[in-house]
Amino acid sequence: MTVSIAVAKETAAGEKRVAMVPKVAAKLTKLDVTLTVAQGAGEGSRIPDESYDEPVLLSGQTDEIYTANVVLAVNAPEVEQINKMKKGSVLISFVQGHNNPDVVEALQNNGITCFAMELIPRISRAQSMDALSSQANAAGYKAALIAANALERFLPMLTTAAGTIRPAKVLVIGAGVAGLQAIATAGRLGAKVYGYDVRTDTKEQVESLGAEFLVAKGVKAEAEGGYARELTDDEKAQQQQMLVDNMADADAVITTAAVPGKPAPRIVSQAMVEAMKPGAVLVDLAAAGGGNCELTKPDEIVTHGSVTIHGPSNVPSLLAEHASEMYAQNVLNFLQLIVVEEEGQDDVKPGEKKHKLAFDWDDEILAKSVLTRDGELVNETVKAALGAASEARDVEKKA
Structure with a gap:
């Protein structure tokens, strides 16, 4: 039959x-x-x-x-x-x-x-x-475009008769498939891109795309021989503070952290959003799972102070x-x-x-x-x- x-x-x-x-x-x-x-x-x-x-x-x-x-x-x-x-x-x-x-x-x-x-x-x-990876590729690409469109600034460095405009700083949190695609796309648009992930073994992948992998000063992501190692509690605290400092300096932040079968991990607090520069944008790709940012609302654009938070829940469909x-x-x-x-x-x-x-x-x-x-x-x-x-x-x- x-x-x-x-x-x-x-x-x-x-x-x-x-x-x-x-x-x-x-x-x-x-x-x-x-x-x-x-x-x-x-x-x-x-x-x-x-x-x-x-x-x-x-x-x-x-x-x-x-x-x-x-x-x-x-x-x-x-x-x-x-x-x-x-x-x-x-x-x-x-x-x-x-x-x-x-x-x-x-x-x-x-x-x-x-x-x-x-x-x-x-x-x-x-x-x-x-299919998770194929759709995450689409989501990461689109997230970078959403951030670029939402910013009221140029992403690339521009030299004009009116002076030189410095490139925007884009921070991508999470170096999975979506995060790496967001890093690559933001880089192609001319931004200065930074990548962060608790898994320090993603450092090489982030750097291969021309981005800077964020590691707290004094914290080495690798053990002898170049292999990744588990961070101590003190080093993790240093990493968190480093993330806070870099978010405050970023023009756009894209969060992509997700755990299959569980709510999205909360990475960005309200205080961290309030410390971001005026006019900054946050695109939360984990909105459907509850969001990486505690202020995210699925399928809504939230303005908190002078920061805009986008929470699209089905980005591949875009x-x-x-x-x-x-x-x-x-x-x-x-x-x-x-x-x-x-x-x-x-x-x-x-x-x-x-x-x-x-x-x-x-x-x-x-x-x-x-x-x-x-x-x-x-x-x-x-x-x-x-x-x-x-x-x-x-x-x-x-x-």
């Missing part, structure tokens, strides 16, 4: 991405699958329905989309939509199960095998499927075209692990071979990215997070 795959239209407010773009869809259909795209699914990414060429099918029937063997989405569908899915079918999307207990429960109740894109392990073999393209390729690469050739086709030409859904649970990528399976929540991290949240609610009720 041919595997049926359907692409859902996103329903989350402000979401412009789509899980499959035309050029990647053309590759997917070569796997002997039936691919159906919901009508209007690509509108937010400026992809009209007619851009999907045959043999891709278009459907305006929601039931037809959610009864496919495999449903692809950027964000997890709503409970009502999950309830339309067939038992044993597959959902591939971002889920953020720790924040969506109702969705997880619906997946369990309906016997859906759900692979959460945010759970894909960060191992070499899974790099081409790492670059919907390329963010969708990268995500679709991540999904295609993942699908090739579960849409496999049927046995006994040695004499059949490659383009004519039949495929089926199959799961090798000994494969680290599948084993770690599966969220629900056979009616059970199988990811221990999400299970623990939901359990802790449930206990906290019980305590509040008793109080």
Whole structure:
């Protein structure tokens, strides 16, 4: 039986991405699958329905989309939509199960095998499927542009007849994928860029992009031989004070620190914001997780004193075209692990071979990215997070 795959239209407010773009869809259909795209699914990414060429099918029937063997989405569908899915079918999307207990429960109740894109392990073999990284690249790039646009100053050094304008100072906190992309983009725009991360082993990556890695005076980030080492409590205190001092001197600060499955770490206090120079800008990429800054409000622009704080919660959607393209390729690469050739086709030409859904649970990528399976929540991290949240609610009720 041919595997049926359907692409859902996103329903989350402000979401412009789509899980499959035309050029990647053309590759997917070569796997002997039936691919159906919901009508209007690509509108937010400026992809009209007619851009999907045959043999891709278009459907305006929601039931037809959610009864496919495999449903692809950027964000997890709503409970009502999950309830339309067939038992044993597959959902591939971002889920953020720790924040969506109702969705997880619906997946369990309906016997859906759900692979959460945010759970894909960060191992070499899974790099081409790492949607967190691909979307973080988009977020970091856009964050630098948001900061540049919000500043009422030039970023690069300019020599004019009216005199020389010194380059703006941009401080990026967090040297993960998003942070490194923000550093690179701000540098290309001509700013003087500084990078900070509690993981001192990121120093080389930050400096390779032309930025200065911030380390408190007297604190050495490396042990003998150039390897990173753990900082002492005193050194950590020096680092924090160094961060405060550099924030006060920065024109723009971009924060990118996030911990999967947990609230974003609070790094920037109100006092630190109040110490920033007049007209400075802070862009908080961790807004959706509660924010790295205690003054951040998701999807709002807050003015505190003379400092402007931006808290966009879905930055990749602001670059919907390329963010969708990268995500679709991540999904295609993942699908090739579960849409496999049927046995006994040695004499059949490659383009004519039949495929089926199959799961090798000994494969680290599948084993770690599966969220629900056979009616059970199988990811221990999400299970623990939901359990802790449930206990906290019980305590509040008793109080």
